[in-house]
Amino acid sequence: MADSTQAPFVPxxxxxxxxxxNSPALDYPTxxxxxxxxxxxxxxxAADQARTIVAGDSVCVLASLTDDGSxxxxxIQYAVLEDGSPVFSLSKLALHGRNLxxxxxxSIALAAPVPEGQDQGDSGRVTLAGRVEEPGGDERAxxxxxxxDAIPWSETYTDFADFTLYVLRIEKxxxxxxxxxxxxxxxxxxxxxxxxxxAASANHAVKHMNDDHADALLSMARAxxxxxxxxxxxxxxxxxxxxxxxxxxxxxxxxGRVTFLERVEDNNGGLRKATVDLTKAARExxxxx
Amino acid sequence: MADSTQAPFVPxxxxxxxxxxNSPALDYPTxxxxxxxxxxxxxxxAADQARTIVAGDSVCVLASLTDDGSxxxxxIQYAVLEDGSPVFSLSKLALHGRNLxxxxxxSIALAAPVPEGQDQGDSGRVTLAGRVEEPGGDERAxxxxxxxDAIPWSETYTDFADFTLYVLRIEKxxxxxxxxxxxxxxxxxxxxxxxxxxAASANHAVKHMNDDHADALLSMARAxxxxxxxxxxxxxxxxxxxxxxxxxxxxxxxxGRVTFLERVEDNNGGLRKATVDLTKAARExxxxx
Numbered sequence: 044m045a046d047s048t049q050a051p052f053v054p055x056x057x058x059x060x061x062x063x064x065n066s067p068a069l070d071y072p073t074x075x076x077x078x079x080x081x082x083x084x085x086x087x088x089a090a091d092q093a094r095t096i097v098a099g100d101s102v103c104v105l106a107s108l109t110d111d112g113s114x115x116x117x118x119i120q121y122a123v124l125e126d127g128s129p130v131f132s133l134s135k136l137a138l139h140g141r142n143l144x145x146x147x148x149x150s151i152a153l154a155a156p157v158p159e160g161q162d163q164g165d166s167g168r169v170t171l172a173g174r175v176e177e178p179g180g181d182e183r184a185x186x187x188x189x190x191x192d193a194i195p196w197s198e199t200y201t202d203f204a205d206f207t208l209y210v211l212r213i214e215k216x217x218x219x220x221x222x223x224x225x226x227x228x229x230x231x232x233x234x235x236x237x238x239x240x241x242a243a244s245a246n247h248a249v250k251h252m253n254d255d256h257a258d259a260l261l262s263m264a265r266a267x268x269x270x271x272x273x274x275x276x277x278x279x280x281x282x283x284x285x286x287x288x289x290x291x292x293x294x295x296x297x298x299g300r301v302t303f304l305e306r307v308e309d310n311n312g313g314l315r316k317a318t319v320d321l322t323k324a325a326r327e328x329x330x331x332x
Numbered sequence: 333m334a335d336s337t338q339a340p341f342v343p344x345x346x347x348x349x350x351x352x353x354n355s356p357a358l359d360y361p362t363x364x365x366x367x368x369x370x371x372x373x374x375x376x377x378a379a380d381q382a383r384t385i386v387a388g389d390s391v392c393v394l395a396s397l398t399d400d401g402s403x404x405x406x407x408i409q410y411a412v413l414e415d416g417s418p419v420f421s422l423s424k425l426a427l428h429g430r431n432l433x434x435x436x437x438x439s440i441a442l443a444a445p446v447p448e449g450q451d452q453g454d455s456g457r458v459t460l461a462g463r464v465e466e467p468g469g470d471e472r473a474x475x476x477x478x479x480x481d482a483i484p485w486s487e488t489y490t491d492f493a494d495f496t497l498y499v500l501r502i503e504k505x506x507x508x509x510x511x512x513x514x515x516x517x518x519x520x521x522x523x524x525x526x527x528x529x530x531a532a533s534a535n536h537a538v539k540h541m542n543d544d545h546a547d548a549l550l551s552m553a554r555a556x557x558x559x560x561x562x563x564x565x566x567x568x569x570x571x572x573x574x575x576x577x578x579x580x581x582x583x584x585x586x587x588g589r590v591t592f593l594e595r596v597e598d599n600n601g602g603l604r605k606a607t608v609d610l611t612k613a614a615r616e617x618x619x620x621x
Contacts (some may be wrong), residue, residue, distance in 0.1 A: 102455075104393030104441045106403035109461075114395035114403050116441035117506070118457035138506070152393045152405035162485065166391075168407035172398075196451065217406070217427070 075297040077269025084302045085284045089218040089226035090236035093169045094127050096155045096218075098238045101193045103153035105131070107142035115142055121151070122186075122193035126234045129171065129211045130178075130186045132197060136205050147174040149211055158246040161279065165221035173214035173230075177207060186210055240310045245281045248314045252278045252286075259322040264288055266325035268299035271332075281314060283307040364586040366558025373591045374573045378507040378515035379525035382458045383416050385444045385507075387527045390482045392442035394420070396431035404431055410440065411475075411482035415523045418460065418500045419467075419475045421486060425494050436463040438500055447535040450568065454510035462503035462519075466496060475499055529599045534570040537603045541567045541575075548611040553577055555614035557588035560621075570603060572596040 087095065105119045117139040121131045129151055133140035143149060150172035157166040178186045186208055190197055216233050219225040228236075241248075252260055257275070264276035268288060275291040276299075285302040304320050307313035376384065394408045406428045410420040418440055422429035432438060439461035446455040467475045475497055479486055505522050508514040517525075530537075541549055546564070553565035557577060564580040565588075574591040593609050596602035 102443060104395070104405055106393070106395030106405035106439070108401075108403055112397070112401055113437045113461065114397055114439045115459065115461055116393055116395035116405065116439040117459050118441050118443045118455075118508070148402045150395070150403045150405040152407050154391060154407045166407075170404065170406050172402065172404055219407075 073297070074299075075292070075295050077299070078271050079269045081269045084300050085306070086300075087239055087282050087284065088228065088232065088236060090216070090228040090232035091239060092167060092220060093171075093216050093218045093228060093233055094236040095239040095242045096153065096167050096169045097127060097129065097171070098123055099155060099242050100153055103129070103151045105139055106150040106152070107139050108146045108148060109138070109142055110145060115139060119151075120194050120197070122189040124182075124185060124189055124210065127236070128213060130190050130208065131211075132190055132206050132208045134203070134205045135207065140205070140207065143175050143209060144207065147176065149173065149175045149209075151211065155242075156246055158249040158280070160250070165279075167218070167220050169219075170217040171211060171213050171215070173212045175209035175211050178210045182210065183208065239283045241281065241283045241307050241314045243310055244314055248281050248318070249278050249286075252281075252318065256318075256322075259318070259325075260288065262325040262329060263301045263318075263321050264290055264299060266328040267301040267321070270297060270299050273299070281318075283313075286318075362586070364581070364584050366588070367560050368558045370558045373589050374595070375589075376528055376571050376573065377517065377521070377525060379505070379517040379521035380528060381456055381509060382460075382505055382507045382517060382522055383525040384528040384531045385442065385456050385458045386416060386418065386460070387412055388444060388531050389442055392418070392440045394428055395439040395441070396428050397435045397437060398427070398431055399434060404428060408440075409483050409486070411478040413471075413474060413478055413499065416525070417502060419479050419497065420500075421479055421495050421497045423492075423494045424496065429494070429496065432464050432498060433496065436465065438462065438464045438498075440500065444531075445535055447538040447569070449539070454568075456507070456509050458508075459506040460500060460502050460504070462501045464498035464500055467499045471499065472497065528572045530570065530572045530596050530603045532599055533603055537570050537607070538567050538575075541570075541607065545607075545611075548607070548614075549577065551614040551618060552590045552607075552610050553579055553588060555617040556590040556610070559586060559588050562588070570607075572602075575607075 101120050101122065103119060103121055104116050107115050109115050115138060119131050119133065119139065121129045123129060133143060135141055135144055150170060152168065152170045155167035190208065213230045213233060216228050216230065218228060260276040260278055261273060264273040265271050268290065270290050270292050272292050272294070273290045274293065277289045278286045279289055280287040283306050285300055288299045288301065290297050290299045301321065303317040304324060307317050390409050390411065392408060392410055393405050396404050398404050404427060408420050408422065408428065410418045412418060422432060424430055424433055439459060441457065441459045444456035479497065502519045502522060505517045505519065507517060549565040549567055550562060553562040554560050557579065559579050559581050561581050561583070562579045563582065566578045567575045568578055569576040572595050574589055577588045577590065579586050579588045590610065592606040593613060596606050
């Protein structure tokens with residue numbers, strides 16, 4: 044669900060600290076006031092972001108507890124049920140399998156892929172924490188199906204006696220979007236969140252726009268980001284609602300955002316159409332100005 | 333250090349189970365006896381593998397304990413000291429920072445990149461577990477230097493009062509190389525292990541060999557893997573000592589390994605030279621046969 048109340052993109056404001064303006068390592072500037080006041084811009088909610096990151100991968104790290112209560116991190120493969128619950132199958136011959144058999148408390152974390160050329164530290168990442176449970180009945184059938192679909196070779200071992208199929212019952216969720224973009228969300232919000240269908244192609248689109256369409260980005264930024272004096276625009280992230288930009292203006296550097304004319308509903312050229320439509324609208328708006 | 337006593341590559345023998353031979357999902361066959369007996373083949377030790385995976389990345393997942401002793405997984409960035417100890421800097425404004433301030437027990441895990449087109453489940457991965465400690469004196473200076481080198485923008489926040497620089501004192505290490513390849517190692521072995529200098533280019537070399545040099549691979553397999561009747565060879569993994577192969581023979585499919593003439597000492601064309609030299613030696617050996 045779109046969340047227009049979420050704090051705006053403030054990449055250099057990390058944990059309450061203002062990052063020094065003379066830091067050469069950060070390309071991400073402190074936001075400056077737009078020249079034109081903008082309406083609330085729709086964005087993915089923290090729950091949408093978390094669902095989207097979890098849906099986009101099949102490898103994560105599990106944190107479990109060893110017999111003396113120490114934390115144990117291990118790389119695992121997982122699948123996802125329709126309500127966003129992670130499913131995995133672990134052997135009791137492995138330490139993490141013994142850990143969960145003895146104490147069901149568990150947490151998983153993973154990071155979203157970062158667009159090429161951008162800082163690994165500025166990636167979306169998510170933590171889910173709760174308790175694992177062996178699913179029964181219909182849910183067990185659905186969990187096996189999801190797991191076999193995501194990890195085809197798992198069919199060869201999941202039914203072995205030492206393997207246990209687990210569903211993580213989520214109690215806590217934490218999403219971090221990168222520098223200064225973070226939010227908790229609730230299991231209920233996560234369950235009802237929408238996966239962004241553009242996530243699989245967004246990083247490719249970001250690279251393509253930056254490589255080949257700097258002029259279109261600048262038009263969109265001037266027309267719709269509120270920074271009508273922008274002199275250059277780089278896209279940092281794209282999602283179904285719009286794009287986060289890094290802008291140069293005569294008043295300094297600033298992050299900005301442009302919103303697509305319509306929310307993108309598919310991953311079949313949807314982002315491409317949205318950027319083409321917004322570029323056209325931007326050029327019309329600028330020629331009328 | 334090379335470890336010629338390590339269990340040979342047995343990819344379909346998972347956790348004591350023989351994977352059914354009719355599994356269409358696994359390309360990795362059960363090993364069959366070579367036609368020619370081979371001397372022990374040098375391999376990376378589990379400690380070398382672990383050091384190499386840790387050295388090859390700067391993003392991992394940390395497992396820490398929340399105030400009620402539950403596990404909490406979170407994506408973090410890290411650097412590595414000369415002895416292989418991970419270093420990271422966490423804010424007490426973040427849950428993982430509060431967790432470690434209250435209980436120093438910690439574990440990290442990460443996976444190595446998988447060669448293009450190969451199964452994510454067959455990647456190398458490593459777990460390090462122990463306790464975090466704030467380094468002092470010379471070690472603190474070295475830890476800061478390593479952290480800033482690995483994560484340049486961290487200079488902007490690491491000295492903020494709420495950030496703590498930690499070194500993970502390693503007590504337990506677990507390396508898993510993929511299906512059926514796994515081993516524990518000791519902190520002492522890990523500390524003295526050697527990073528494989530070819531790791532950064534190995535996946536590229538694997539793809540290149542499979543795409544363009546199937547004939548050379550087959551020659552190497554016939555001459556040096558012990559399966560002189562091989563009819564096709566695909567490389568799964570390359571390291572400084574040699575290559576793991578998947579072979580077709582009239583007797584069935586099998587994994588195999590070929591050893592380079594010399595251990596590769598650098599990442600500057602070293603793997604390329606090693607495969608060219610081994611191809612030449614293979615063709616000479618086959619023409620004499």
